[in-house]
Amino acid sequence: MNYSQIPLMGKLRTPTMTYTFQVGLASVFLWFMIPCALAQTPNTCLDCHSALDAPLNVNATEFSASIHAQKEVTCVSCHGGDPNSPDDAMNTKAGFKGKITRKQIPELCGKCHSDAAYMRQYNPSLRTDQLVQYHTSVHGKKLDAGDTKVAVCTDCHTVHDIRPSSDIRSSVNPLNIATTCSHCHADASYMRPYGIKTTQFSDYGKSVHHEAMAERGDLSAPTCTTCHGNHGAAPPGVASVKNVCSTCHVFQSQLFETSPHKAAFGAAGLPGCVTCHSNHQIEHPSDVMVSAGEHSICTTCHTDGEPGLKTAAEIHTQLSDLQTRIARSKEILDRAAESGMEVGQAQLDLIQATDALTKARVSVHSFRAAVVAKETVSGTAVTEKTYQAGLQALRERNYRRVGLSISLLVIGATLIGLRFYIREIER
Amino acid sequence: MNMGEAVSVAAAPDEKVSGPRRTFLKAFLGGSVLASLGSFLYPVLRYLVPPAETNMGVDSVVAATASELKPNSAKIFRFGSKPALLIRTAEGEYRAMSATCTHLSCTVQYRKDVQQIWCACHNGMYDLNGRNVSGPPPRPLEKYDVHVQGDEIQVMRS
């Protein structure tokens, strides 16, 4: 066929393109196409797998947003095979590993993530001991013993859309960790063979720690991994619970060390802080927790008449006393301020009393009334001072009423005078 | 207005009603009116005198005098209705910030030994720029500007 005679746009085309021009055009074409081709490492895996249904489906958008894809660690890095060829893509001769079994996953991830020299290329400050830690964890030990139901890397980090933990969408971001753990640990039927409770997630949701993170946005608040560890996850032993809590709650722990409860709890094999505060459902402590009445925790062990319970009652009285006094001072100062009296300094001083109450509540962990008294006494002194200031302000306010009476008297006299004068001139 | 044959009730001509009673009433009325005017005028006159403290303490406060603080020491002062902390660092620089801990609102203090700001309630630590460096505080302390004007150390809201 004489191509030069093919109609082009209705016109009979003659070969006007010279050889030079054709080469030039081709070069320009290649000039653009080669970089494009090089930039996109051919990934024939995704071409098919993004169109397949589950369980073979891989969401191409999600994967491209993942940290691995961004660092150009793609399908073949884990699954092997030949990404360039659509036919040999899954050829075992090309190194294709197929679906990685659960037992193989930690070692596979560890091939890169435990190689310090390798990881240095990507992020020199990333830890590389995750695999080692994992093998010390409950999950790791059970996996080594052949249980594939336990968590492996992909259960927490997800498979194809892994993100760094600082990313808020990551399943291992502090805000999401509890939810991630709950996928197994809140599933009663899944956890039945292990005989572990599954109430931790819902308990934690009611705790102050959860409130601090979820409501106050405090990312440093503890979540599951803070106390249990992440890769080396295991519940802290009874003896080491206190160490875990004291990482943050330093003062309470120091006081506990010198308190009578240390020996007592140790002898009874009680789990330190958890004994009174619980482990997951750690609620807002209240003054009634240390008392001799209803809602008291002390009565769990102490009985009526015991010196321990007497101390509890005393401490409770000290705390609620101070709280009442603070409320009383606040009320009188508010009243004075509303009437227009200047009580700013007294209101500022009252803050010290609130500070004392906070410190007194911490010192409860000494379980000695004398130690608590040190704070409550100084707090009480402040409330006394501020209450007197409030009284003084109200006295000044009453002085105004004296002034009012004087002017009312004078007004009254004028009114009487006017009345009689009018009567007089109209007689 | 229709006056018609109005029967006016008015002050009758003087010659009819003078005498001790009227004089007394006039004096009494005059006296009480003057007294009442005095009781109104007295507060107004005192009001007009500016009070000693002219600073309303909103945005700036004189926190201390230049000689008051030695290096590596601090003082708590009142800023508005809240406590604030004025620090003189070991190098002699002044720093000022809110003294209300961002954890549970205790009042913080300056620790000479570690040259940091400490909250005694739960062991929170802040550095000299108010940044929360350890313990429970979730946020830094609010910083204020410090200006040295002659002998006065003035602290202003940023």
Next chain:
Amino acid sequence: MSPAAQIQTWLDERFGWAELIAPLKKKTVPHHHLSYWYFLGGMTLFLFIIQVTTGILLLLYYRPSANEAFESVQYINTQVRFGWLVRSIHSWSANLMIFTAFAHMFSVLFLRAYRKPRELTWVSGAILLLLAFGFGFSGYLLPWNTLAFFATKVGTEVAGQVPIIGPWIMVFLRGGPDVTGATLTRFFGFHVAVLPGITTVLLGLHIALVQRFGISVPPQVENEWSRSPQQRREIKFFPNFALRELMAWYVVLGVLGVLAALFPWGLGTKADAFAPAPAGIKPEWYFLFAFQTLKLIPAKVAHIDGEVLGVLAFGAAGLLWVLLPFVEPKRKAGGYRAVLLCGVIALAYIGSMTVYGYVAK
């Protein structure tokens, strides 16, 4: 010559003093069983004078910026000697003034003092009442506390409901799309300059008209007096009525003193634009009846937005009220009965709606 007479002569030689005060010396006030209602006008005037005086005193210390307004009022309350007194009197007197203005207006209505030739006195008075509302609304914001901030937000939003020009009115009032420090500055300007200026002019006109036409006699009394002329009584303004009025003014002073000392006006907390509105925001009592009415109107009435309908209805009612002497039906007996009925209904409505607004959540 006595000192008083000497002063009089001195003034007369320079101001024509005798000629100036001659009409005042002749002025009389009708005296009958309904005369006591005549005090209300003067009381409103007296309270206005108190407002101007205490307002000027407050001006010496108040700072009209969002940053400092609250603290300056706190300063007046706590640091300035008798500042609490001046401020409480100013706040209480404002409320009393609006109350007496209402009472004065209704008494004029029921005593029919708005009839020819006193129509313009009524019109100027009605406008003065609206100006008093303006004073109240603008002044309320000046301490820049939470209640005032949100009450202003709601109030200006309602103003924005007027069709077509509403949004422009709202932006004009607020000095911007939202209530901010700009609103405070603007309201301050209205409160201490614009409104006083207009009020002075209108008040001058109102009082001049009252002097010109004298005090009106209610029709029923007038009829009685035409039947038996010897019953007609008029008392001289100076000194008789004036002394009585002075008694009334002293009573007002005593009441103000008691209120200021025993029920000082609170300050609340400083406004924070980012905090959520506290529950149950209500305007001051004199706006409550309108506010409550707007709350009760359903969201949509026959395809028209309920609030727009309410605002238009109040606007129409207000306009008719201002023009009352001109819209009163001319028929002899029936005409008045219509006005009487309207007056009673209006009073009952305002009264009951105010109470309702107070107790409603």
